[in-house]
Amino acid sequence: MSDLQRFAGKDILGVGDFDRSDLAGLFAETRRMQRIVRERGATDLLRGRVLANLFYEPSTRTSSCFLAAMTRLGGSVIPISEVRYSSVSKGESLRDTVRTLEAYADVIVLRHPEVGAAKIAADAAKKPVINAGDGPGEHPTQALLDLFTIEAELGPVEGKTVTFLGDLKYGRTVHSLARLLALTGARVRYVSPPAVAMPRPLVAELAARGLEQSEHAELDEVLADTDVLYVTRVQKERFSSEADYETARRGYRVDAALLGRMKARAVVMHPLPRVGELDESVDDDPRTAIFRQVEYGMYVRMALLAAVLGRA
Amino acid sequence: MSDLQRFAGKDILGVGDFDRSDLAGLFAETRRMQRIVRERGATDLLRGRVLANLFYEPSTRTSSCFLAAMTRLGGSVIPISEVRYSSVSKGESLRDTVRTLEAYADVIVLRHPEVGAAKIAADAAKKPVINAGDGPGEHPTQALLDLFTIEAELGPVEGKTVTFLGDLKYGRTVHSLARLLALTGARVRYVSPPAVAMPRPLVAELAARGLEQSEHAELDEVLADTDVLYVTRVQKERFSSEADYETARRGYRVDAALLGRMKARAVVMHPLPRVGELDESVDDDPRTAIFRQVEYGMYVRMALLAAVLGRA
Amino acid sequence: MSDLQRFAGKDILGVGDFDRSDLAGLFAETRRMQRIVRERGATDLLRGRVLANLFYEPSTRTSSCFLAAMTRLGGSVIPISEVRYSSVSKGESLRDTVRTLEAYADVIVLRHPEVGAAKIAADAAKKPVINAGDGPGEHPTQALLDLFTIEAELGPVEGKTVTFLGDLKYGRTVHSLARLLALTGARVRYVSPPAVAMPRPLVAELAARGLEQSEHAELDEVLADTDVLYVTRVQKERFSSEADYETARRGYRVDAALLGRMKARAVVMHPLPRVGELDESVDDDPRTAIFRQVEYGMYVRMALLAAVLGRA
Numbered sequence: 001m002s003d004l005q006r007f008a009g010k011d012i013l014g015v016g017d018f019d020r021s022d023l024a025g026l027f028a029e030t031r032r033m034q035r036i037v038r039e040r041g042a043t044d045l046l047r048g049r050v051l052a053n054l055f056y057e058p059s060t061r062t063s064s065c066f067l068a069a070m071t072r073l074g075g076s077v078i079p080i081s082e083v084r085y086s087s088v089s090k091g092e093s094l095r096d097t098v099r100t101l102e103a104y105a106d107v108i109v110l111r112h113p114e115v116g117a118a119k120i121a122a123d124a125a126k127k128p129v130i131n132a133g134d135g136p137g138e139h140p141t142q143a144l145l146d147l148f149t150i151e152a153e154l155g156p157v158e159g160k161t162v163t164f165l166g167d168l169k170y171g172r173t174v175h176s177l178a179r180l181l182a183l184t185g186a187r188v189r190y191v192s193p194p195a196v197a198m199p200r201p202l203v204a205e206l207a208a209r210g211l212e213q214s215e216h217a218e219l220d221e222v223l224a225d226t227d228v229l230y231v232t233r234v235q236k237e238r239f240s241s242e243a244d245y246e247t248a249r250r251g252y253r254v255d256a257a258l259l260g261r262m263k264a265r266a267v268v269m270h271p272l273p274r275v276g277e278l279d280e281s282v283d284d285d286p287r288t289a290i291f292r293q294v295e296y297g298m299y300v301r302m303a304l305l306a307a308v309l310g311r312a
Numbered sequence: 313m314s315d316l317q318r319f320a321g322k323d324i325l326g327v328g329d330f331d332r333s334d335l336a337g338l339f340a341e342t343r344r345m346q347r348i349v350r351e352r353g354a355t356d357l358l359r360g361r362v363l364a365n366l367f368y369e370p371s372t373r374t375s376s377c378f379l380a381a382m383t384r385l386g387g388s389v390i391p392i393s394e395v396r397y398s399s400v401s402k403g404e405s406l407r408d409t410v411r412t413l414e415a416y417a418d419v420i421v422l423r424h425p426e427v428g429a430a431k432i433a434a435d436a437a438k439k440p441v442i443n444a445g446d447g448p449g450e451h452p453t454q455a456l457l458d459l460f461t462i463e464a465e466l467g468p469v470e471g472k473t474v475t476f477l478g479d480l481k482y483g484r485t486v487h488s489l490a491r492l493l494a495l496t497g498a499r500v501r502y503v504s505p506p507a508v509a510m511p512r513p514l515v516a517e518l519a520a521r522g523l524e525q526s527e528h529a530e531l532d533e534v535l536a537d538t539d540v541l542y543v544t545r546v547q548k549e550r551f552s553s554e555a556d557y558e559t560a561r562r563g564y565r566v567d568a569a570l571l572g573r574m575k576a577r578a579v580v581m582h583p584l585p586r587v588g589e590l591d592e593s594v595d596d597d598p599r600t601a602i603f604r605q606v607e608y609g610m611y612v613r614m615a616l617l618a619a620v621l622g623r624a
Numbered sequence: 625m626s627d628l629q630r631f632a633g634k635d636i637l638g639v640g641d642f643d644r645s646d647l648a649g650l651f652a653e654t655r656r657m658q659r660i661v662r663e664r665g666a667t668d669l670l671r672g673r674v675l676a677n678l679f680y681e682p683s684t685r686t687s688s689c690f691l692a693a694m695t696r697l698g699g700s701v702i703p704i705s706e707v708r709y710s711s712v713s714k715g716e717s718l719r720d721t722v723r724t725l726e727a728y729a730d731v732i733v734l735r736h737p738e739v740g741a742a743k744i745a746a747d748a749a750k751k752p753v754i755n756a757g758d759g760p761g762e763h764p765t766q767a768l769l770d771l772f773t774i775e776a777e778l779g780p781v782e783g784k785t786v787t788f789l790g791d792l793k794y795g796r797t798v799h800s801l802a803r804l805l806a807l808t809g810a811r812v813r814y815v816s817p818p819a820v821a822m823p824r825p826l827v828a829e830l831a832a833r834g835l836e837q838s839e840h841a842e843l844d845e846v847l848a849d850t851d852v853l854y855v856t857r858v859q860k861e862r863f864s865s866e867a868d869y870e871t872a873r874r875g876y877r878v879d880a881a882l883l884g885r886m887k888a889r890a891v892v893m894h895p896l897p898r899v900g901e902l903d904e905s906v907d908d909d910p911r912t913a914i915f916r917q918v919e920y921g922m923y924v925r926m927a928l929l930a931a932v933l934g935r936a
Contacts, residue, residue, distance in 0.1 A: 041672030041730070048353030050380055061724055064702045068674055068728035071700040076383040078376045079391070079703070092585035095592070100373055100584065103607035104380035106353070272724065273716035280719075295727035360665030362692055388695040390688045391703070404897035407904070412685055412896065415919035416692035418665070 004029055004303070008310035011122040012130045014138040015179045023183065027148055029303035029312050030296070037072055037299065045311050046075035052105035054097070055081040055132070056112045061272060061294070062132050062142075066109045069301040078105055095124040102127040107308055110134070128308035136172055141304060142271060143176030145297040147184075150228050152296055153267040153289050158185035161225050166232035166252050166277060169196040173271045174232060178202070182211040189222040190215045193248045195239060219252065223261050229254070231270045231278045255279035259287065269293050316341055316615070320622035323434040324442045326450040327491045335495065339460055341615035341624050342608070349384055349611065357623050358387035364417035366409070367393040367444070368424040373584060373606070374444050374454075378421045381613040390417055407436040414439040419620055422446070440620035448484055453616060454583060455488035457609040459496075462540050464608060465579040465601050470497035473537050478544035478564050478589060481508040485583045486544060490514070494523040501534040502527045505563065507556045508546075531564065535573055541566065543582045543590045567591035571599065581605050628653055628927070632934035635746040636754045638762035639803045647807065651772055653927035653936050654920070661696055661923065669935050670699035676729035678721070679705040679756070680736045685896060685918070686756050686766075690733045693925040702729055719748040726751040731932055734758070752932035760796055765928060766895060767800035769921040771808075774852050776920060777891040777913050782809035785849050790856035790876050790901060793820040797895045798856060802826070806835040813846040814839045817875065819868045820858075843876065847885050853878065855894045855902045879903035883911060893917050 003025025010017075018026070036043050051070040055063050058081065067077045078101070094112070098121045101108055110121050111132040118131035118138070133139040150157050162181060164174050168190050178198075181188055188211055190198050197215065206213060216222055223229075231254050239245035259268065259282055268288045270278050282288045306312040315337025322329075330338070348355050363382040367375050370393065379389045390413070406424070410433045413420055422433050423444040430443035430450070445451040462469050474493060476486050480502050490510075493500055500523055502510050509527065518525060528534055535541075543566050551557035571580065571594055580600045582590050594600045618624040627649025634641075642650070660667050675694040679687050682705065691701045702725070718736070722745045725732055734745050735756040742755035742762070757763040774781050786805060788798050792814055802822075805812055812835055814822050821839065830837060840846055847853075855878050863869035883892065883906055892912045894902050906912045930936040 041674075043672075048355075048384065050353075050383060052376070060704055060721075064676070064704065064725065064728055067702050071674060071702075072672065076388075076700075078379050078383075080372055080376065092587070096585060097372075099603045100606050101376065103603055104376055104610050273720060275716070291723045291727055294724050298728050360667075360696065362665075362695060364688070388700075390691050390695075392684055392688065404899070405904075408897060409684075411915045412918050413688065415915055416688055416922050 004307040004312035005310070007307040007312070009128060010308055011118075011128055012140055012304060012308065013118050013122055014131065015140045015143050015176045017140065018144070018180070018183075020183050023144075023147070023180070026144065026300070026303055026307070027151065029306065030148055030299045033299040033302040033306075034296075042072040042074060044074040045306055046070065046073035046309060049075040049107070049309055050078060050105040051075060051305065052078045052101040052108045053080060054101060054108055054110050056110075056117075059111050059133065062111060065294075065297050066132065066301055066305075069298050069305055072298070073302055073305060075305075094120055098124045098129070107305065130304060130308065133172065136170060139172050139176055141297070141301055142173050143180050144304070145293065145300040146173070146177045146230070146269065146271070147180050148300050149269060149289055149293045149296050150267065153292070154227060154265070157181065157228075159187075160227040161187045161189060161222070162228040162230060163189040163191060163219070163222050163226040164230045164232070165191045165219060165254070167196040167234050167238055167248065168192045168198045168232070170235070170238045171232045174198075174230070175202055177230070178206055178211065182206050182209040187212045189213075189226065191217070191219045191222065191252070193244065193251065195244045196234075196248060219258070220261070223258070224263070226262060227266050229262065229266065229268045231268065231274075233271070233273065233275055234277055249276065253277055253279065254282060256281035256285065259285050262287065316619040316624035317622070319619040319624070321440060322620055323430075323440055324452055324616060324620065325430050325434060326443065327452045327455050327488045329452065330456070330492070332495050335456075335459070335492070338456065338612070338615055338619070339463065341618065342460055342611045345611040345614040345618075346608075354384040354386060356386040357618055358382065358385035358621060361387040361419070361621055362390060362417040363387060363617065364390045364413040364420045365392060366413060366420055366422050368422075368429075371423050371445065374423060377606075377609050378444065378613055378617075381610050381617055384610070385614055385617060387617075406432055410436045410441070419617065442616060442620065445484070448482065451484050451488055453609070453613055454485050455492050456616070457605065457612040458485070458489045458542070458581065458583070459492050460612050461581060461601055461605045461608050462579065465604070466539060466577070469493065469540075471499075472539040473499045473501060473534070474540040474542060475501040475503060475531070475534050475538040476542045476544065477503045477531060477566070479508040479546045479550055479560065480504045480510040480544070482547070482550045483544045486510075486542070487514055489542070490518055490523065494518050494521040499524045501525075501538065503529070503531045503534065503564070505556065505560045507551060508560060531570070532573070535570070536575070538574060539578050541574065541578065541580045543580065543586075545583070545585065545587055546589055561588065565589055565591065566594060568593035568597065571597050574599065628931040628936035629934075631931040631936070633752060634932055635742075635752055636764055636928060636932060637742050637746060638755065639764045639767050639800045641764070642768070642804070642807075644807050647768075647771070647804070650768065650924070650927055650931070651775065653930065654772055654923045657923040657926040657930075658920075666696040666698060668698040669930055670694065670697035670933060673699040673731070673933055674702060674729040675699060675929065676702045676725040676732045677704060678725060678732055678734050680734075680741075683735050683757065686735060689918075689921050690756065690925055690929075693922050693929055696922070697926055697929060699929075718744055722748045722753070731929065754928060754932065757796070760794060763796050763800055765921070765925055766797050767804050768928070769917065769924040770797070770801045770854070770893065770895070771804050772924050773893060773913055773917045773920050774891065777916070778851060778889070781805065781852075783811075784851040785811045785813060785846070786852040786854060787813040787815060787843070787846050787850040788854045788856070789815045789843060789878070791820040791858050791862055791872065792816045792822045792856070794859070794862045795856045798822075798854070799826055801854070802830055802835065806830050806833040811836045813837075813850065815841070815843045815846065815876070817868065817872045819863060820872060843882070844885070847882070848887070850886060851890050853886065853890065853892045855892065855898075857895070857897065857899055858901055873900065877901055877903065878906060880905035880909065883909050886911065
């Protein structure tokens with residue numbers, strides 16, 4: 001029995017659903033998906049299965065990725081990305097929407113602006129729900145693809161130093177990935193302006209789980225030892241003052257000159273979209289993995305869809 | 313020759329397109345579709361066929377249902393749900409839009425806010441048009457799935473009592489289903505506030521067709537004899553005064569306590585979305601069929617698509 | 625080796641990418657696609673391949689056409705038609721959007737309001753980009769389907785007279801088709817109000833390429849000799865004054881009476897949508913090819929997709 005069989009029929013709500021053994025199984029399945037796509041583009045594994053791609057807020061990247069993943073598995077997709085145009089605008093509850101969609105579909109992917117929405121949906125639905133981001137809550141599939149990216153680019157993350165840069169307060173991507181890294185024996189460095197530092201409770205939680213962490217005001221304090229530089233988008237609306245925003249934006253910009261001070265074997269990542277914090281001058285550097293990261297995301301999500309539908 | 317073969321290449325504009333024999337054929341095909349989906353998820357029956365899903369007003373439920381139905385038949389779908397963003401916004405006529413889409417597709421499903429739109433589209437198109445609701449006009453596929461639901465849950469509707477509750481004036485779902493019931497030997501009860509009672513001409517028409525009908529101000533007058541309780545959404549915009557709306561909304565709310573006064577073998581239905589008139593406390597009652605009703609809708613629409621494309 | 629094999633992996637940015645031999649190869653493949661659709665609806669030629677249909681401005685006709693084309697080739701589509709709702713609205717560059725989508729898809733079709741956008745996308749992407757219109761720039765697939773329409777309806781265009789009517793200044797469709805006609809030995813007549821005449825530099829360019837052209841204020845000067853009447857939409861926003869617009873709109877209206885003065889064997893075309901300049905009274909005239917033109921468009925785009933994906 002493969003490690004992934006226990007996910008058949010299950011929801012994927014947060015990174016807490018995975019232990020080290022699950023990750024190993026998931027990543028083996030992910031590599032299998034990568035080979036299938038490279039060799040023949042697609043498979044019939046999920047033929048006749050339907051995914052409801054329910055997005056209550058826009059995310060072209062994530063919704064397109066799940067759509068491509070389901071399609072390359074031979075399945076099909078009901079795309080619902082305009083909730084103002086759906087029954088929701090007539091006052092329908094998330095529970096009813098989800099119970100309606102599971103009458104048509106075999107699995108539901110949900111993006112929602114409110115924390116806890118994925119849990120509500122999963123409780124309402126008999127069929128598997130995959131959380132594709134619920135507000136400031138979890139975004140487990142992003143964290144899984146991030147971890148897969150690190151290992152695909154650098155090998156096992158154990159003993160490696162992962163440096164998170166930018167907005168660490170509101171970046172659910174950072175929070176979820178840090179939780180996964182706590183399983184792996186990686187070291188973690190946080191570099192951010194004080195206004196958007198890692199939340200204290202999360203740092204405490206991760207410390208209790210044995211994650212080696214440290215916080216820094218300047219990237220140069222840790223750059224030379226960094227194996228993985230994880231850059232995040234700094235969003236103006238996250239800051240209480242224009243001044244704080246400008247500090248965050250200007251002080252944490254990554255460009256080719258900065259990469260010149262990094263290890264020769266390293267990887268630079270970003271969850272995208274970027275809006276200036278990661279300069280295009282880094283794009284041709286082989287260490288910059290941002291678009292490979294996007295591609296790995298499709299393979300990870302293929303593996304997850306196959307798993308919850310009992311075909312992994 | 314199956315009863316459905318005469319629908320090959322035909323439009324589905326209203327419930328008047330069906331007689332009792334057609335209904336028997338359609339429902340047999342619907343049960344076949346249900347078996348296919350349950351046993352293997354999908355079929356190749358409509359492989360290579362394309363549906364244009366043309367929605368001039370939002371209806372996530374209906375558009376998703378047709379999309380899932382076509383997909384599970386092996387076909388594919390052109391989803392057009394943003395008419396403000398289409399050629400229509402450049403002033404194109406419905407006729408031209410339909411004649412364009414039939415150049416790409418094999419069948420057109422149309423939802424439009426104006427009564428008669430489906431007929432205009434059907435006259436313009438050489439290929440089959442299925443009316444998925446034209447304003448206050450018809451919504452035949454909803455009525456067909458409603459009737460299928462009754463028979464799937466309770467057996468033949470002949471001799472059964474169907475009680476319609478709520479807004480019976482503007483509810484085209486109620487009008488279409490009542491017309492179908494006139495073919496079947498069912499008894500019908502109407503319970504509504506006076507402001508949104510069944511239209512007089514329709515009551516007269518149904519009487520002329522032999523439907524046994526009666527109207528009631530209070531649900532309790534008919535509840536004990538009701539086999540099917542069909543609850544409709546009460547929409548604020550349908551009422552001329554706030555007071556009338558509040559009367560309709562509060563006086564006709566169905567909850568678990570009310571179900572306690574119903575027959576042990578009965579079915580509670582709702583076309584969804586609901587906005588308070590059918591309390592979530594009824595959801596776990598086995599008589600509440602609202603989400604099974606949704607699922608039956610997919611099988612009915614699969615059968616209809618197969619029929620008009622000559623593959624039933 | 626077929627004439628189309630050189631397009632494998634290539635971008636389709638403008639009509640300048642095609643010479644006469646390419647056109648012959650493309651149209652042979654287009655006829656093959658037409659036969660496939662007529663005989664069996666679809667093929668598996670592009671099974672497992674994914675198209676990203678990236679529309680930064682609305683075009684139901686073009687996006688639906690590419691979607692149907694890809695689907696009938698056995699492939700699937702990521703439809704992205706709401707850019708205000710995409711990462712773009714978060715400030716993402718076209719380059720990043722394209723590089724993200726090529727991680728999921730095998731080919732990108734791009735509609736964009738700015739001239740040169742297709743070239744930027746093609747430079748950013750490793751995978752083929754097909755220009756589906758970039759503002760006042762090129763719209764090569766429309767020009768190719770227009771030329772195919774002429775030859776499908778009348779045979780080789782060499783020696784034929786093609787009359788363009790209406791807004792010839794802003795009509796990129798006209799510009800692209802005129803460029804293609806310069807390869808073919810056709811004669812071209814331009815009929816337009818002065819405010820929206822063919823651009824001088826383009827007329828000079830086409831003259832240098834040997835295209836026989838002449839300009840006329842009145843359609844009747846050339847109508848009797850016209851084999852192809854190509855009518856364009858006259859858009860109010862193109863005119864500096866209401867008076868100029870009314871002149872253009874009223875003076876160049878084609879109706880059944882006007883067709884009465886044309887050759888018995890001729891073809892009337894329009895890129896659609898029409899908003900009055902081509903009266904519905906012409907629709908039943910066998911010379912009016914506007915909806916056949918739409919259908920040919922699907923076959924041409926099937927041929928192009930097969931070509932750039934190396935399966936033509």
